[in-house]
Amino acid sequence: MKKIRFGIIGLGNIGAHHYGYFPEMDGAELTAVCDIDKTRFSRLEPASDFDHDGVAATWEGQVATFTDYRGMLGSGMVDAVIIAVPHYFHPEMAKEAFRRGIHVICEKPMAVTSREAREMNAAHASSGVVYAAMFQMRTDPVYIKIKEMLEDGTLGEVRRVSWIITNWFRTQAYYDSGGWRGNWTGEGGGVLMNQCPHNLDLFQWFFGLPKRLSAMAYLGKWHDITVEDDVSVLMELDNGATASFITTTGDTPGTNRLDIAAENGKLVLEDGRLTFHKTEKPVQEILNTSQQGFYSAKPEVVEVSIERKPHGHKYITQNVINAIKGKEELISPGTEGLKSVQLANAILFSGLKGCPVEVPVSEGEFDQLLEELRRDELEKAPEKAFDWGRYVADLKAL
Ligand SMILES: NC(=O)c1ccc[n+]([C@@H]2O[C@H](COP(=O)([O-])OP(=O)(O)OC[C@H]3O[C@@H](n4cnc5c(N)ncnc54)[C@H](O)[C@@H]3O)[C@@H](O)[C@H]2O)c1
DSSP states (O other): OOOEEEEEEOOSHHHHHHHHHGGGOSSEEEEEEEOSOTHHHHHOOOOTTSOHHHHHHHHTTTSEEESSHHHHHHTTOOSEEEEOSOGGGHHHHHHHHHHTTOEEEEESSSOSSHHHHHHHHHHHHTTOSOEEEEOGGGGOHHHHHHHHHHHSSSSOSEEEEEEEEOOOOOOHHHHHTOSSTTSTTTTSOSTTTTTTHHHHHHHHHHHOOOSEEEEEEEESSSSSOSSEEEEEEEEEOTTSOEEEEEEESSOSSOOEEEEEEETTEEEEEETTEEEEEEOSSOHHHHHHHOSOTTOOOOOEEEEOOOOOOOOSHHHHHHHHHHHHTTSSOOSSBGGGHHHHHHHHHHHHHHHHHTSOEESSOOHHHHHHHHHHHHHHHHHHOGGGOOOHHHHHHHHHHO
């Protein structure tokens, strides 16, 4: 079968990573790369654990370079693209690719606003191409196991969830390094938009979107930045269970601890280990029938065995290649990327307005809030704002 020809748009941190593993892909080849910054073409260095000879062979003379993504999409050289540019560009690039019948893997988050992510889904609907989201944590065996235990009845109905995900520490130097990150005009958000989309996606993958939530979100609580860097949320799930979600880029050492209290006991993920505290009877049955007022459960505590297999970005890309060939279902469909954006938007909206909200929040009201935040940044902290128009024009002038 013919190899699927891929292009990568954006050769920064993550684009270079995708570039590096491409020679390992089965059934696909890299035929083109695109970046508005020409210097990226010569600075590309595959990560050390990749096959350098393979990468060099792919690169030399065989991979076309473009500075305009439309040029790449219209060149006839690509059947599929990985969109690895900053978030604000994702919607226009994905929609342009759909329009031309080109398959898309889009980096997280799909978009900054739910409206844009929903419009991407609508554009995809009639395109007939494969659309995937780069939520590579869905390939992590630990998270796959949790999903399995939620779906196969091992845990029983969820009663409460608590996720503290604070191991996203970033220093002031990270934000001071300038550029599009950590501001409303360049990025469109802070920890919810940059670090947490993976966790928000896993949350909705496991438990679905909450019905409603109430959040506290702080703008620049720990850092001298305009966007949120500390967020606490309380949510109500579809079945009435409650969930809390706490994140920040300001704690170190950070924590990644997910507690799922369910009908058959408690599942705890911490430090990559999964422990199931299986109660002797279903929790509600103990509660209803025990004659002991101060009953103490005697759970069987088992460390859940996890198949330790490699995971990450390249497994999503290989899955997409296989899906294009009709051999596999998508692990991370792009259309599902809408949900983590809806969750991020609802959390930010609730946190900044100081009120509980139904999920999803009104797209119009969220767009208005984002516009106000962008305007405020330009007026009150122009030194922190990022001007995409000028950035692109300066690069073109080089
Ligand atoms: N899945 C993951 O684990 C993961 C990890 C890192 C980043 N990301 C996502 O990938 C995206 C890029 O992040 P990054 O850290 O690589 O950023 P980066 O700034 O390191 O790289 C972005 C690249 O895109 C180029 N670019 C910008 N606008 C462009 C345009 N209009 N056309 C062509 N090229 C353009 C820039 O010149 C730059 O080389 C973000 O959306 C980010 O959230 C995902």
